Amino acid sequence: MGRAVPTEVEDLDATWFTDVLRAHVPDVDVVAAHVVDAHSGTTGRVKVRLEYAGPRDDLPDTVFCKIAPFEPRQRE
Numbered sequence: 743m744g745r746a747v748p749t750e751v752e753d754l755d756a757t758w759f760t761d762v763l764r765a766h767v768p769d770v771d772v773v774a775a776h777v778v779d780a781h782s783g784t785t786g787r788v789k790v791r792l793e794y795a796g797p798r799d800d801l802p803d804t805v806f807c808k809i810a811p812f813e814p815r816q817r818e
Contacts, residue, residue, distance in 0.1 A: 747809075748807070748809050749809055749810045750809070750810075751777060751780055751786065751788055751809070751812075753809075754775055754777070754788060754790055754807055754809070755775055756772045756773055756774050756775045756792075756793075757772075758775075759772040759775050759790075759792055759805075760772040763801065767800065767801065770794065770798065770801065771794060771795035771796075772792050772793065772794060772795075773793050773794065773795050774792070774793035775790050775791070775792055775793075776790065776791045776792075776793070777789070777790055778790060778791050778804065780812075782811045782812035782813060782816065783811070783816075784811065784816070785808045785809065785810070785811060786808065786809040786810055786811055786812050787806070787807070787808055787809075788806070788807045788808075788809060789804055789805070789806055789807075790804065790805050790806075790807060791803060791804050792804070792805060
């Protein structure tokens with residue numbers, strides 16, 4: 743995996759998910775990543791719906807990601 747761990751919601755894009763998932767499923771191609779829900783507390787929590795290049799019964803339609811808190815004050 744050549745990309746850094748995301749710290750912003752916008753970093754959770756199709757390219758990042760493709761890179762991460764290919765470590766386990768070499769032929770996967772994520773073509774879109776849609777944020778379904780996002781909220782922040784001690785961490786940022788983001789639910790993302792993934793679209794693949796073709797049918798993928800072996801992979802989830804949605805994933806849950808924890809990232810840095812959204813508020814700069816909480817990041818400190």
